[in-house]
Amino acid sequence: MGRLETIMGHGGRIYARAIALETWSPRSPKRDFSPRCTSGTYCRIVRRSAGLALAVLLFLVAGSPTASAIPAFAKKAGLRCSACHEAWPKLNAFGQAFRDNGYQIGNERDSPVYQSPLYWPAGVRFTPQWHRERNGAEATDQSATGVQPVTTQGFDLSGIDFWFAGLLAKNISFVVLPSSDEYGNFHFESGWVRFDNLLKSPWLNVKAGKYELDMVVSEKRMLTLSQVGGIYQMYHYLPLIDPKAFAAAPLAAGETGASTTAFGIGDNQLGIEIGGHSHNDYTRYTVSVLTSSDGAVNLPTSKGYDTFMDVSRTLMVNSLGPQTFGAFNYIGQSPTQYLTQTPAGGGAPVNIPGSGFGNRSFTRTGAYGLLSAKKLDVVPLYMHATENADIALGIPSNQALPTGVQNPTWNGRMLELYYTQNLQFIVIARYEDIRNARQVFASSLSNYGDMDVETIAFRWMPFMHSRAGLAICPEYSKLHQIGASATGTNQTLSSAFIGLDFAF
């Protein structure tokens, strides 16, 4: 019953995430699932060509010259990308401080009045790619067991980001980010205005609009892009509904059997944020009050509000450099009932958007570290999640819970490593697991829905300058989840990916 649903990430990219619904199927254009290149001369040529290409790539990586720069964005900041990005788009300490200071360098030339009239604060990000996706237990009509492995591969496109970001005036910054999926369906991924350094203090900044929560371990600036490895799974995980236990506890009228929220703490949210930081950016805090809609516009749920807060502190440890520790907490709510309206021509009643009530709560609480030692960065992350059973099963709040149903809780852990060889080359490795501490149904296996994800990648940036960036990013990611296939067997997904990730 578990499936991996694709979701919109940054750049409108489509990523896989685990949610508790029905069988998984790729939400991609029609694909030929017949396996290719299994034997024969053609395959040998393809493999040899791939090997040659890899050898050339490694040669280029090993012998690449020092990054050169082409001036352009210098009109604004006069800096190259590497000043702010450890490896684009991952921020370093200076980039984080620049961001926290409202995109201001602090040299009294930040205000747009100092810019050329021709300066236009816009950027584009896009990623042509080749990828191979394997679903170890895809539900098919042809399989005697109901599921079978399905692999597909080919050249593909990402969505596109149009970034508009900068200053409206000194200490007033903004972002507008129209983003599309790979079909060209646009939405506003971000859009906000921030009043910086209020009362002439870096401790008071106010931002309103749609924005990324101040997750220091940022999913929006991660360096992996594949369907499986392109998100932090724990940021989007929702408990699976055990089909056997579910069958033993039939739904009453009005119960849907599916989660009433698609919440992901990695999703951009709508609200207002108060944040601040010390002058050196070593101590930071943010507090947000958010519309309870997981970032969906036009008030589709209820009149409820969520809260989010994050605090972090950086310690300077002699020769190791800065070591950051932080914690966050999200308290959200989701309606379990709606006022309904029967269409004039008859038919099933439909929910009236915004009329939700009977809110029930969920939480996400975590702690993280950004540890570094010269070229090595280590990012541990732990998150504990709770959810009300009414939300998990879509049970109206005025109805009693079925026997054996309980509020689910789960824990996510992640260890991420970055090895920055030089300005142009970075290796990424990540291990993530999610363990259910309490299942929705007490009768479910204790490890039902547990997940392990492993990702390894590198990112080679043949150049990095202040106007454009290009990264060649091979990646392999594998996800294993207990009982997540359509027939209740374990599910394994894997992505092999190589993209030409560029921003201009």
Place this chain on the structure above:
Amino acid sequence: MKIVFRTLISIASIALVTACGAGAQQSQAGKLKGNFNAGKTAFPRYCNGCHGVRGDGKGTLAPYLDPKPRDYTMGIFKCRSTPTGTLPTDEDIYNTMTRGFVTAAMPPWAPLPPQTRMDIVAYLKGFSPRFTSEAPGVPIPVPAETAITLESIRRGAELYKKLECARCHGAKGRGDGPDAPTLVNIKHEPLPPYDFTVTERFKCGVTNSDLYRTYMTGMDGSPMPSYADKLTPDLAWDLVHYTRTLQVGHRSKENSILAKAAGSNVLAPSHP
């Protein structure tokens, strides 16, 4: 996959242990010691876009910057605590990097770890042979600041006129003096004089002591000379106090005194 991952963690652990090894000391300020090799890694990331891979100020962004980036090969630095014509101390370079240059493209690099900044100091010193053949100058003493009074400000205003500061910086400190369009640095690149009205910061610091130091050391490589042989310490403080009043709209004790004394009109006789 788990095997690969564990192997990677092992390699990373070894790298972590190796990385902790200290390199040779190349620069020092207090207990902070910079390492040339570490600076060699950090310099391309943060600096050479403007200052160039050879430190000659010919980075690819340089043509678009005004004023131009520092040419480290000359071994000449504006902001120093040492007398004019001498090399700066490591701490001087470190402090300059930390606070940046207001109204220039050089940002304050304070968010970088102190070790990284000091490593870069060690590396950029390698661009100039001066650092191998000469020792840094001895920092000049900064005596205790004299009392900030209306009289001191008045004397400073007279000095501002007498020393012809207005020829470059303008009568009101806006950097619009009659000589301003002709000013160039030691490489004959245009170098506009500082506009004191922009902010409460100065090119080489923010405190009165910083400004005193600048008057006594000069800004080597620029038209701003050292006044160490023209000003006694007391007179230099008077000039500092007056200069503060040019920062109109910014809070300072000098501006408060001036406001209580009926505004800048009390200085009118000094201003053409």
